[in-house]
Amino acid sequence: MARRRKLYEGKAKIMYEGPEPGTIIQYFKDDATAFNNQKQGVITGKGVLNNRISEYLMTKLTEIGVPNHFIRRVNMREQLVHEVEILPVKLVVRNVAAGSLAKRFGLEEGTQLPRSIIEYYYKSDELNDPMISEEHITCFGWAATQDLDDMVTLSLRVNDFLVGLFLGVGLRLIDFKLEFGRWYNEHDEVQIVLADEISPDNCRLWDVATNEKMDKDRFRRDLGGVKEAYQEVARRLGVLPEAGPMDLKGPKAVQ
Template identity: 60%
Template sequence: MARRKKVYEGKAKILYEGPEPGTLIQYFKDDSAPTAAEAAPAAVEGKGVLNNRLSEFFMAGLNAIGVPTHFIRRVNMREQLVRMAEIIPLEVVVRNFAAGEISTRLGIPEGTPLPRPIVEYYLKDDRLTLPMVAEEHIVAFGWATQQDLDDMIALALRVNDFMSGVMLGVGIRLADFRIEIGRIWEGDYMRLIVADEISPDSCRLWDLRGLVDRGDGQPIPEPGPLADVYTELARRLGVLPSNVTHTVKPTLIN
């Protein structure tokens, strides 16, 4: 498919005009998010191909169970046809286990199961390093309405149920993940959909197959990070292209 005008370029993806009104072509780059020591994203060969296939797998699965997403179909190894949406300027994070920033902020040991899935919001502004915001901030500053927030929580928890089940089925624990949500209009009716991507870049994944026995018949409760996360996840889900064999580490949620 011939590419059209570039609409947006981020750290990991490029958006081009789609072939029809209201559509976009989403191109997955090999770049990963830069670390504190890097001035620019680091290129990881094959990462974009795998993230394209993995995001297709998850988005198509959500569509199939009635969770609306922007995904229409995969075009080729690196591109998807998606619906154009007005992205709400928030990252929606769902946490199932304590890890990263929530462990540091609240003093909860890493790996502790949370009493229930916790939904958090972070303002999408790289200049401010994605500050955490409360529902009161979101409504007061007009980023979303209270009804939007109620719908966003419902969407996020449905995504969590689906993703947790899929991951558990292949021996992986979904500790936490982040999604973006957009608005689309169908005539005068507006609804919210899951947008952007779902891939190892936006998930914290722990390998359950590597647990060892402590000697009392019980496995060690703290699973380790999934080694070679992109390739291994694609392999376990059965979506690994045969020509991708690289080894990389995951990008984790703070």
């Protein structure tokens, strides 16, 4: 088993030092969390499925000119990605009222919004990822005005593309979370790029015909069939692993 230096471990992924300078190995875990880590569980095979789904979606976004950190998939659980400076701001794009938006404004879940809404959240587990405004972001230096403009522009492009892509396989994109980072290319030029992952872990996806939830809400709300829902998303996208979402242990880490 290869030994790599662990750089960071989050709720759903582990980051290892990559084989070349400026690269990172992103390992997808089976761990599932909700409500700021208050609810925890393990969904066997989830990491394999999310790796394949995110690879597919990031590749499609690259094809339409959306810059992102993805380089290639290494194996069933790992991706090679560019090392980026992650910005401490999450963007949530909402197309349909669900989750916290429905609760905050007393909307019936499933209500189509007049237009897509972008919300900002500060990345902080200790503070429970509070919602923030553009004023907070620029005042505290979490991102420059131009950075924020780039993030919003990219988010809207990603949303437009993914809405159509998922609709083509019978899924309704309700909302999703995006993270961005600064990438310093070989010419030392700085570019804002999409990072993290795009999968049923951070997208709400409903079946068009039945409104059945096909995402992590099945775990959050104890609906059962979480792995089966993720498998169905992968199947519809045409990326279900041939061998099934079997376990593949990660490399041993050296500190």
